[in-house]
Amino acid sequence: MAVTITFNELRKIKDQLPSGSMRKIADTLDLNEETVRNYFGGRNFDRGETIGVHFEQGPGGGIVSFDDTTILDMAKKMLAD
Numbered sequence: 001m002a003v004t005i006t007f008n009e010l011r012k013i014k015d016q017l018p019s020g021s022m023r024k025i026a027d028t029l030d031l032n033e034e035t036v037r038n039y040f041g042g043r044n045f046d047r048g049e050t051i052g053v054h055f056e057q058g059p060g061g062g063i064v065s066f067d068d069t070t071i072l073d074m075a076k077k078m079l080a081d
Helices: 007-016 021-029 031-041 070-080
Strands: 003-006 053-056 063-066
Touching: 003 007, 007 063, 007 070, 021 031, 021 070, 031 070
Parallel strands: none
Antiparallel strands: 003 063, 053 063
16 A cells, blocks of 8 residues: 655655665665665665655645555654654
8 A cells, every 4th residue: 555645744854854764774775875875865876766655746845656555654653753
């Protein structure tokens, strides 16, 4: 089941993460750190990919749909801990 939130909500989650969180998520999932940054709206496709997330333009920064919430779930857990 796909999960949908606004782009602004996604950026708020990213902005609240402690320093080093992108690298920690990337290392845990054996991903390139830029791929994790791209998941949160980054655009560095030379060094990273886009996986499990789709961006649509619109009000409030647009809508973000997730096919795979693994990275989002890890980020939310980091914020809760």
